[in-house]
Amino acid sequence: MKSRTPLVVVGDALLDRDVTGHAERLAPDAPVPVLSRPERSARPGGAALAACLAAADGREVTFVTALGDDEASRTVREMLRDRVRLVEIPLTGALACKTRLMADVRPLLRVDDGDGRAAAATPEAEEAVAGAPAVLVADYGRGTADALRAALTARAAHAPVVWDPHPAGGPPVPGTRLATPAAAEARRFAGRETAGPGEDDAKGPRTGLRAAAADARRLLELWDVASVAVTLGEDGALLYQGGTPLLMPAPHRAGGDCCGAGDRFAATAAGRLADGELTEIALREAVETATRFVADGGARGVLRESAPGDQDxxxxxxxxxxxxxxxxxxxxxxxxxxxxxxxxxxxxxxxxxxxxxxxxxxxxxxxxxxxxxxxxxxxxxxxxxxxxxxxxxxxxxxxxxxxxxxxxxxxxxxxxxxxxxxxxxxxxxxxxxxxxxxxxxxxxxxxxxxxxxxxxxxxxxxxxxxxxxxxxxxxxxx
Missing domain, CATH: 3.40.50.620 (HUPs)
Structure with a gap:
């Protein structure tokens, strides 16, 4: 198999926890589901998930992120060991954690805690970005991308940069090759706080295709990037590079847990652009890979993925x-x-x-x-x-x-x-x-x-x- 180009992933690590059980009755003291026979699991979340997915593709991955001395940071650090080369910058506060209560594959409730943010960048982190063959920025609004903004701006002039934005974070740096907002994020970034009449982000090409195209056109102007791909969930992605937008439909409708599908999409797109593929080809593969990711169980399988090259x-x-x-x-x-x-x-x-x-x-x-x-x-x-x-x-x-x-x-x-x-x-x-x-x-x-x-x-x-x-x-x- 042809060797794959190394990738540097920059972004905010999270710790994701799931408590999964069966909800077959309501509690006698309140009309809420009772979760029985719960199973608990944890995995890298946020940009850490994107880094693990890129590594599972057979790439050498350097992951630049903020971690501290809290329990969640130690857990994520251990999960990433032997998967990626970790370059840390200081974290102020505790690492953010997301805990989902799941009835089979349906979320019942999510609990967020941890308010940690990235502090100033380190010389090692700036050096990792400066020498990157390609960069994926998985911005989760916790400050890592902001801390390295100058280094990322300089690198975007010489290597492909893919930016997966977050409403709480900053815009992509000028010269970014590809930005990958979800439909709701694109709407907010474009200045439309609410959906228009008849629009539904979950069914983009059916009712919101025109709005997604307009948002992508606006973001291409605002952000000074080469291309914008608005992800549309189970309907694929809309690519805009100027002119007529190109719709990349999903190969089929995958039922399952979609948590992490955006990270799977961005990691594939960044990796294929790093390998020298055209944006259209990289996006088509990203849509197919994200669809398969959801059908295969989503982010819950990230710690048991196969060795690189095991296609079956x-x-x-x-x-x-x-x-x-x-x-x-x-x-x-x-x-x-x-x-x-x-x-x-x-x-x-x-x-x-x-x-x-x-x-x-x-x-x-x-x-x-x-x-x-x-x-x-x-x-x-x-x-x-x-x-x-x-x-x-x-x-x-x-x-x-x-x-x-x-x-x-x-x-x-x-x-x-x-x-x-x-x-x-x-x-x-x-x-x-x-x-x-x-x-x-x-x-x-x-x-x-x-x-x-x-x-x-x-x-x-x-x-x-x-x-x-x-x-x-x-x-x-x-």
């Missing part, structure tokens, strides 16, 4: 989290599998039918190496990454996971679906998965399959050239 682990975790949520509410999980090389009408009909069987559909896809072993050296025609992207675009598909073995038994053992769906061109005797599903009470089902459709036939027809007569052949199993 995060999607697998996301599918496992989806299965857990569906089973927790008594739903039925359906899985289907195959190579899905050259997706065709037969595949689509099968997947749509499979989704109607239950409450979610997880698609298990053979890796490129697995397809080659099954189909021969000329296959796959379409790489696994592109096959996954096409499958994820289908409304009937809730998650996609790639497996490298010849058959999906190992993956099925991890997911434990209730139903394993295959096309009707199989016989139950051909499916070794049947016994595995039965071991946990699952069921294999055969679904109707459009006769005569197959990737193999499409490949053969394409190889004979246009106008060639279809060759009679038995039905192929994908």
């Amino acid at each position: 682990a995060a999607p697998a975790r996301g599918a496992q989290e989806l299965v857990r949520r569906v089973h927790a509410r008594g739903g039925t999980v359906v899985a289907a599998g195959g190579c899905f090389d050259l997706l065709h009408a037969g595949h689509v009909e099968l997947l749509q039918a499979a989704r109607r069987v239950g409450d979610c559909l997880v698609v298990c896809v053979n890796s490129d190496a697995s397809v080659r072993r099954r189909k021969g050296g000329g296959r796959p025609v379409v790489t696994a990454a592109d096959r996954v992207r096409v499958l994820e675009a289908l409304d009937c598909v809730d998650a996609v996971v790639v497996f490298d073995e010849d058959t999906p038994e190992r993956l099925l053992g991890e997911l434990r679906p209730d139903v394993w769906a295959k096309g009707g061109d199989y016989a139950l005797s051909d499916l070794p998965e049947a016994g595995l599903l039965e071991s946990w009470g699952g069921q294999v089902v055969l679904l109707p399959y459009l006769d005569g459709r197959s990737s193999t036939r499409l490949v053969e027809r394409a190889s004979r050239g246009p106008g060639a007569a279809p060759r009679s052949a038995p039905s192929s199993r994908r």
